[in-house]
């Protein structure tokens with residue numbers, strides 16, 4: 001069986017994890033702090049806080065901004081549930097909008113969805129392909145929308161406009177106009193979950209890049225505390241002589257990253273561009289060239305003059321098929337011992353959101369692209385021979401289902 005996306009695990013990672021285990025320091029400590037510094041240097045943003053997951057990071061930032069009941073957060077209908085669930089956790093309302101042909105959030109749809117209750121826009125770089133960030137960043141600075149903005153918290157007053165909190169769970173390493181994802185919006189959150197490009201088993205990072213008059217370093221310190229029960233000294237600081245006394249300054253959360261996780265990340269980030277990205281790009285290019293000869297194939301957009309993907313998921317679409325034909329093709333592909341997937345089932349189709357009253361009919365593009373989409377295996381150890389096997393399996397499956 002060709003799996004879908006097993007993590008890359010080699011001796012370097014194993015050695016670094018074992019080193020951590022033997023060091024006597026396994027929770028948040030020196031390796032997490034080092035990983036944060038490397039991520040800041042990598043992304044080119046101002047400061048980085050590592051957390052236990054992207055979900056926790058997104059929620060922490062919504063709460064930092066004071067998002068609560070009665071507020072609205074705009075996000076694409078086409079994403080993983082985490083993007084919307086964290087909004088629900090805060091008591092706010094997720095406002096779904098439709099997407100472009102590249103699977104990313106539509107800026108025109110965002111414009112139509114902004115109201116006086118909108119506090120945050122959460123663009124998602126689907127499959128690793130950066131959204132239209134110039135347009136999105138420009139939009140929230142327009143007087144029309146600034147005047148509409150209702151600032152309720154201190155942070156909201158300070159920013160004076162809608163916050164852009166980008167869900168970059170897929171897109172660490174993605175590039176937009178020569179800048180890396182992390183450095184493109186106010187706040188960007190990476191995921192290091194096991195299936196993501198760069199993994200720490202579970203984990204995430206908040207990239208802080210807030211404009212003046214915010215001081216990203218002091219926000220880092222505040223968030224560090226907020227992610228540790230609101231305790232004003234972390235475990236490492238408390239080990240210093242005579243430093244046992246601490247205070248709780250707010251009822252914070254518990255979503256810190258451990259040094260065991262950071263150990264994996266430290267190895268990966270140092271070879272990420274030269275190794276992981278190069279490998280994944282090769283896989284994307286080979287799939288594209290092998291599949292381009294078929295008239296029924298719609299290839300994904302993953303690079304142009306302005307944007308470069310992080311090559312996270314290869315989103316193949318088959319032309320002129322229905323959802324059930326797509327499902328039948330997937331079943332046939334599995335018979336050839338190849339694991340494929342679908343990214344994503346649009347949120348309005350999920351029971352929880354359906355029951356809240358969201359209707360898929362309001363997001364025709366999301367449904368249209370979802371119904372024809374098949375995600376192909378992409379992972380570090382995938383060989384050219386494997387890629388040929390995947391393409392053969394697709395070819396065979398489409399022939400059986402569609403008899404073209």
Ligand SMILES: *Cc1c(COP(=O)(O)O)cnc(C)c1O
Pocket residue numbers: 052053054055056079080082083124167169170190191192193203204
């Ligand atoms: C994986 C994923 C997340 C959540 O990441 P975790 O680190 O597992 O919390 C959020 N958004 C998208 C689009 C994802 O694919």
